[in-house]
Amino acid sequence: MNVPKKVRLVEVGPRDGLQNEQQAIDTGTKIQLIEQLAAAGLGYIEAGAFVNPKWVPQMAGSAEVFEQLKRAEHVTYAALVPNLQGFERALAVNASEVAVFCAASEAFTQKNTNCSIEESLQRAAAVIDAATTAGIKVRGYISCVVGCPYEGAIDPAQVAYVAKRLFDLGCYEISLGDTVGVGTPIAVSQMLAAVSDNIPMDKLAVHFHDTYGQALANILAALQLGVAVIDSSVAGLGGCPYAKGASGNVATEDVVYLLDGMGIEHGIDLPQLASTGRWISALLGRAPASKVAQALAADIK
Numbered sequence: 001m002n003v004p005k006k007v008r009l010v011e012v013g014p015r016d017g018l019q020n021e022q023q024a025i026d027t028g029t030k031i032q033l034i035e036q037l038a039a040a041g042l043g044y045i046e047a048g049a050f051v052n053p054k055w056v057p058q059m060a061g062s063a064e065v066f067e068q069l070k071r072a073e074h075v076t077y078a079a080l081v082p083n084l085q086g087f088e089r090a091l092a093v094n095a096s097e098v099a100v101f102c103a104a105s106e107a108f109t110q111k112n113t114n115c116s117i118e119e120s121l122q123r124a125a126a127v128i129d130a131a132t133t134a135g136i137k138v139r140g141y142i143s144c145v146v147g148c149p150y151e152g153a154i155d156p157a158q159v160a161y162v163a164k165r166l167f168d169l170g171c172y173e174i175s176l177g178d179t180v181g182v183g184t185p186i187a188v189s190q191m192l193a194a195v196s197d198n199i200p201m202d203k204l205a206v207h208f209h210d211t212y213g214q215a216l217a218n219i220l221a222a223l224q225l226g227v228a229v230i231d232s233s234v235a236g237l238g239g240c241p242y243a244k245g246a247s248g249n250v251a252t253e254d255v256v257y258l259l260d261g262m263g264i265e266h267g268i269d270l271p272q273l274a275s276t277g278r279w280i281s282a283l284l285g286r287a288p289a290s291k292v293a294q295a296l297a298a299d300i301k
Contacts, residue, residue, distance in 0.1 A: 004228035015046040017237030041268040050086035066093035100124040101141035107150035140171030146183035156194035181211025185221035205229035215250035235277035236289025251290035
C-alpha cells in the first residue's frame with residue numbers, strides 16, 4: 001500500500017452539491033456556504049459553474065457569487081466551464097481556476113453536452129489554450145469512469161484514453177468521477193490501475209457518489225493506491241441532473257472522519273464543517289446525508 005500522509009479535499013458542494021436542487025437558492029446563501037466552508041479549513045472550493053442556465057438553473061447566479069464573496073487567501077475558488085464562452089465569464093469574475101469536463105461514455109456525453117467525446121475534448125482544448133494564455137490552471141473532470149446509466153459498465157481502457165487526452169491537453173489534474181455511484185473497490189482499483197499507466201497517481205483525484213453506499217470503501221481503495229486528492233460535498237449534497245437516480249456526493253464530513261481514523265493530515269475542522277452541513281441541510285428542509293454529522297449532532301461517542 002502507498003497511503004498518502006496528507007490529502008487535499010476538493011469541496012464541490014456549492015456547485016455539484018447544489019446544481020440539482022429544485023428549490024431556488026439565493027446568492028447570499030451560496031456565498032455564506034462558501035465562506036463557512038473556507039472558515040472550516042477547506043482550501044479548494046468549487047464555487048459555481050458558468051453553464052447555460054436553461055439546463056442548470058441553479059448556477060445562473062455564479063457571476064454574482066464570485067463577485068460578492070469575501071475571499072480567503074488560502075482558498076482556491078474554482079469554476080466549472082463547459083466551453084470558451086463559459087471560461088470568458090469565469091475569467092471576468094476572477095475565478096482562481098477553472099475545470100473542464102468530459103465523460104468516458106459516449107451516450108452520457110451526448111445526453112450531458114449534446115456532442116461526442118471527441119467534440120467535448122475539442123471544446124476542452126479551446127478552454128485550456130485560453131486559460132494557459134491567461135495564466136489560469138485547468139482541472140479536468142471525467143464522468144462515468146466505472147458505470148453509465150445508458151451504457152452500463154465502462155471499460156477502464158476508455159477511461160484511460162480520455163484521461164490521457166485531457167492530461168496531454170494541459171489539465172494539471174484529472175478527477176475521476178463515479179457519476180452514478182455504481183463502483184466497488186475492485187472496479188475502482190482496476191480503473192485506477194489503467195489510468196495510472198499513463199498518468200502519475202499524484203495527478204489523479206477521485207470523485208465518488210454514494211448511490212450504492214460504496215463511496216467510502218472506494219475512497220479507501222484509492223488511498224491505498226496512492227491517490228491524495230478527494231472530491232467531496234458538505235452534507236453529501238448533490239446528484240447529477242443527467243443521471244436519473246444518482247444520489248449525492250460522498251459527504252465531506254464522512255471523508256474527514258475516515259482520514260482522521262487513518263492518521264492522514266487534511267487541515268479541516270470537523271465540528272465546524274459538520275455545523276455548516278447541518279445549517280445548509282436545514283435550509284434545504286432535510287437532514288444531512290452525512291452519518292458523521294448526524295452522530296456528532298446526537299453526541300454519539
